[in-house]
Amino acid sequence: MSLNAERAFTYETTNVVETTISVSTRTGEQLLSTLEGSETKDLIFLVDKKVSCHYLPVIAMVEKKYHCSVIELDAHESTKSWGVYNRVCKTCLEMSATRTTQIVGFGGGTVCDLAGFVAATLLRGIPLILIPTSLMNMCDAAIGWKQGINGEGGKNLIGSFYAPHLILLNLTYLETLDDFWLRDGYAEIIKLGLSHDIELYSLLLEHHREYRDFDFLRDVVSRAIEIKLKVMRHDPQERAAALILQYGHTFGHALEVESIFSIPHGHAVAMGFYFAQSLACRLGHSTEETLKSCKEILNRFELISNLSDISISSAIEGIFLCKRFLSRNEASFLMVGQLGSLQAINGNPEIPVSVEQVRQMGQWVATR
Secondary structure, three states: OOOOOOOOOOOOOOOOOOOEEEEOOOHHHHHHHHHOOOOOOEEEEEEEHHHHHHHHHHHHHHOOOOEEEEEEEOOOHHHOOHHHHHHHHHHHHHOOOOOOOEEEEEEOHHHHHHHHHHHHHHHHOOOEEEEEOOHHHHHHHOOOOEEEEEEOOEEEEEEEEOOOOEEEEOHHHHHHOOHHHHHHHHHHHHHHHHHOOHHHHHHHHHOHHHOOOHHHHHHHHHHHHHHHHHHHOOOOOOOOHHHHHHOOHHHHHHHHHHOOOOOOHHHHHHHHHHHHHHHHHHHOOOOHHHHHHHHHHHHHOOOOOOOOOOOHHHHHHHHOOOOOOOOOOEEEEOOEOOOOOEOOEOOEOOEEEEHHHHHHHHHHHHOO
């Protein structure tokens, strides 16, 4: 065959990772049960140093049968950086990590996002286990394939899609979470109620005073996970049905970055809901009634943030650095049309909005 001849090769891969999500109060026992029979001889735990009351008992149980190493991390967005990523990778290699070593992310979303990206890239991919300790991580961040770190221009600009083979949820860990951070996590559950499930919205609105109740938490977390798994089953990279998971994030991520993360993810995304619905009203894609419903539930969960110290105009410019909706002349927003469903144009929920319209909306928000 001539070297200049054109030829195409195709192949199919069977390397599909199945993810098991286990809800149990016996985290250590569940972890040991999963490891039994595997090639693994050692584990590297990437942990949030503030949750030692949770990870130390688990590691004490697991290290009776496996070699365990621990890398402690600060649970802050600055942890999701090239510098920390490089340091962690170097440390893992110094710990003699191999392709059978398992990375265990133990903590909130920042720690688990970093752990996932390390697992995805170290030695071209090693097994990943996630043990989330925050509500946001349990119901959203850990449930999926998205791993990554922040870039200088915005949130989660560097990363990969990489599946953990095990996610262990222990809802008793939420007992040590203070009210502010628990409410912050509820934002991602409210997102699903507004954009996808009106019954979930009504449940949250009616029982908002029970937000610390264990049974209520179990029910809404289970419902949120079921919704996320349902839409991700055929759309793991969030390009169609799973776009509901990005509702509120266009403005929310930009607001986080502009506030230098003093406004945490849940609160920022909640303001993203309000921004998107205000924009939807102005452009005729939704109603004042829907905007009122959005604002009501955000008030019930105390998720309306004071933006007086934030440069809204700078945050607006940050929208155009969004990894998903980058465009020279327009941004795309997800907007709720009727409560419980996204508005769509010709079947596409990504509503184009001109740069000028977004900036005008920013000026309006800045005066509120």
